[in-house]
Amino acid sequence: MNLFSLQWKETFRAPQWEAKMSIKVIMVLVTLYFLGAFVFGASMTYPILNKKILDREAVEVFNGIILYIFFFELILRFFLQQLPVTNIQTLILLPFKKRRIINNVLFRSVFSGFNTTPLIIYLPFAISMYRDDYLGTQVVAWWMALLLTTLCLNFLIYIINKNNLYFVLLLAVVAATVALYLYTEFDLGHMTGALFDAVVAQPQLVGFFIFPLVLSYALVFYFLKRGFYMDAGLAKTKTAVQTGDYSFLNFLGEDALILKNDLRMIIRNVRPRQVVLMSFLFLFYGLIFFTQDIYRKQDFVMVFAGLFVTGGFCLTFGNYVPAWDSSYYKLLMTQNISYKKYLLSKWNLMVFVTAISTLLSLPYLYFGWDVMGIIIAGSLFNMGLNTWTTLFGGLMNKTPMKLNVKAKAFENTQSFSLNQFLLIIPKMVLPVLLYWLPAKFMGPTAGYLSLAGAGMLGIVFKNQLADWVTVLYLKQKHETIEAFNK
Amino acid sequence: MIQLNSLSKKYEEAIVLNVDKLSIDKGEHFGLVGNNGAGKTTLFSLILDLIQASSGNVTINSIEVAKSEAWKKDVAAFVDDNFLIDxxxxxxxxxxxxxxxxxxxxxxxxxxxxxDAFFNGEILDQKKYLRDFSKGNQKKVGLAASFIGDPSIVILDEPFANLDPSSQIRLKSFLASEGNKDKTLLISSHDLNHVTDVCERIVLLEKGNVIKDTPKSPKTLKELEAYFSGQ
Structure with a gap:
């Protein structure tokens, strides 16, 4: 009971709840939207599969890809799921039995948002099955099998998370599975699917799915119990020092100083690494849109996609300037650094990564010059103007950043404000207009030039823009220091 | 060198600092004492322009700290963990x-x-990030760093806290040697012995007000002990 009430307080006294009412409403709406999208998508999957693939049952097709869903889920969990383990540290000396604390932690982890896949994806699918012509027992057994497996993954991730070696192992298994499927007769995905097919055929077989769950639970339990000392499993792992030599940056002179520090910050901390990884994924955004003829004809979709392909880093990193430096903001504020130099250094980093992204996106040329044109124009717009808009938006973001802790879902919504929402206009709507108006009257080339030209202006007038943002930063200096001090 | 002019800081209605006039001369070793909540950290934060004064101002070498950034080249400080990049x-x-x-x-x-002696072989060549050091060793790094480049004013909040006894003594002798270089030192401490050893001027704060401002004399320590024991 005691443990439960502690947990209750931790949940409801979390800073996220202190957010403004308007933001809570937006959060709830966004959550509902995504829930709805998933439920709708999942319920549509069954009829579509049923119609398109005539020679196999829809469930069989779904079961055939389930292994890849599990793989994807594990990788996603590895990067995003926060485990409640570290909370144990404060309880360790109090008179709770170890077993109880461990059981409590594991029990709590079941209620993670990552375990909602059975509800939002598998359940709608199961309901569609029932409405087709499957028996209730078949459907329930199939769904239970998936639920038990999801929970099994939930416990496995504890072990994978503690040691990067296990994660590498997981990636190796994924790669091997794909390679075997492509080059040999051996199809692990099909074999996993057969297990679930068997449950549909003989519902009582679902009983066997208890075993992997019990096994994974026991494994994690043993693992946590063994490490139940402050200096062993529970302590935050001390990372070996990466002593990169960044002296090659010295040619940049004084600018190199903050840049070097930023590179170290990104390489050595969990949170910024997450952001860089996400921005890398932005590069593939174009594959969704540029491959479809319907989208190719719609200017606004093309401009959005073009901006996103190269803008991942600029839009995500810039949004947390100066919050990245929140833990040593007082130092920066008393040292002999001018604010303008600080901002220009962040700007340089964003421009540099955007340029790299542009090079990496060259393969999009495969889809034609119109695609490449929009990507290059979008990239220039990102470099020249979106950098400054994002830096301006970052200033409003006054939540201190814990650099070496993974982000929780909605973690920074607290700092989300109406102003930041309005910034979508200069970031996204303005470039669409800049492209669309000239393109409509004078053809696409004029559109590319107008979009790229606006970006070039931002680069040419970077000093003036920096001065302007500096004034805003200085105005909010004390407010920012106070907020970061919390 | 450092001038405080009718400086005050209020949060809502509570006045946490109220100093009418205070000037600290070049080369002075200035010791600030007082119980928790007396306003020591507030005073240092105002001098460093980390918080905004409710009224009055601070000037360093005749530069108003809230108006210009030019004072930063002369000042170094170590106030808390927020001065370390972990x-x-x-x-x-x-x-x-x-x-x-x-x-x-x-x-x-x-x-x-x-x-070398102060670091005791535990700071350099450890192949560890600052976040993995003990509190005491983190403090040593911050203290040493605030003297890099020979700034003419150094502000240290509770420099002796968290240090082991040997390190406290070594720090004291280091601060004394720095004093010969015309450096202005501002130190706050709960440790009356240390602060009277290092500083030649002692200012006592109570609930945001200066209630004692004296040059150090052989009697100072006794008087301070009497004040803090409530006599």
Whole structure:
């Protein structure tokens, strides 16, 4: 009971709840939207599969890809799921039995948002099955099998998370599975699917799915119990020092100083690494849109996609300037650094990564010059103007950043404000207009030039823009220091 | 050198600091004492322009700190953990500060040698990030770094807290030797012995007001002990 009430307080006294009412409403709406999208998508999957693939049952097709869903889920969990383990540290000396604390932690982890896949994806699918012509027992057994497996993954991730070696192992298994499927007769995905097919055929077989769950639970339990000392499993792992030599940056002179520090910050901390990884994924955004003829004809979709392909880093990193430096903001504020130099250094980093992204996106040329044109124009717009808009938006973001802790879902919504929402206009709507108006009257080339030209202006007038943002930063200096001090 | 003019800081209705006039001369060793909540950290934060004054102002070398940034080149401070960059090694942190203060790496190495005893072999070449050091060792890094580049004013909040006894004594003798170089030192401490050893002027704060401002004399320690024991 005691443990439960502690947990209750931790949940409801979390800073996220202190957010403004308007933001809570937006959060709830966004959550509902995504829930709805998933439920709708999942319920549509069954009829579509049923119609398109005539020679196999829809469930069989779904079961055939389930292994890849599990793989994807594990990788996603590895990067995003926060485990409640570290909370144990404060309880360790109090008179709770170890077993109880461990059981409590594991029990709590079941209620993670990552375990909602059975509800939002598998359940709608199961309901569609029932409405087709499957028996209730078949459907329930199939769904239970998936639920038990999801929970099994939930416990496995504890072990994978503690040691990067296990994660590498997981990636190796994924790669091997794909390679075997492509080059040999051996199809692990099909074999996993057969297990679930068997449950549909003989519902009582679902009983066997208890075993992997019990096994994974026991494994994690043993693992946590063994490490139940402050200096062993529970302590935050001390990372070996990466002593990169960044002296090659010295040619940049004084600018190199903050840049070097930023590179170290990104390489050595969990949170910024997450952001860089996400921005890398932005590069593939174009594959969704540029491959479809319907989208190719719609200017606004093309401009959005073009901006996103190269803008991942600029839009995500810039949004947390100066919050990245929140833990040593007082130092920066008393040292002999001018604010303008600080901002220009962040700007340089964003421009540099955007340029790299542009090079990496060259393969999009495969889809034609119109695609490449929009990507290059979008990239220039990102470099020249979106950098400054994002830096301006970052200033409003006054939540201190814990650099070496993974982000929780909605973690920074607290700092989300109406102003930041309005910034979508200069970031996204303005470039669409800049492209669309000239393109409509004078053809696409004029559109590319107008979009790229606006970006070039931002680069040419970077000093003036920096001065302007500096004034805003200085105005909010004390407010920012106070907020970061919390 | 440092001037406080009718300086006050209020949060809502509570007045946490109210100093009518206070000036600290060049080369002075200024010791600030007082119980928790007396306003010591508030006073230092106002001098460093980390918080905004409710009224009045602070000038350093006739530059108003809230209006210009030009004072920053003369001042170094170590107030709390927010002055450390926790993902750097101590060497990288020293290098960062040295670069900011235009000290080259040869001069930095020479500078760090005088801390050999103070560091006790636990700071340099440890292949650890600052976040993995103990509180005491983190403090040593921050204290040493605030003297890089020979700033003419150094502000230290509770420099002796968290240090082991040997380190406290070594720090004291280091601060005394720095005093001969015309450096202005502002130190706050709960440790009356240390602060009266290092400083030649003692200011006692109570609930934001200066209630005692005296040059150190052989009697000072006794008087302060009497005050804090409530006599």
């Amino acid at each position: 993902y750097l090694t101590p060497e990288e942190y020293f290098e960062f500060i040295a670069n900011l203060r235009k000290v080259d790496s040869a001069a930095l190495n020479e500078f760090l040698q005088q801390f």
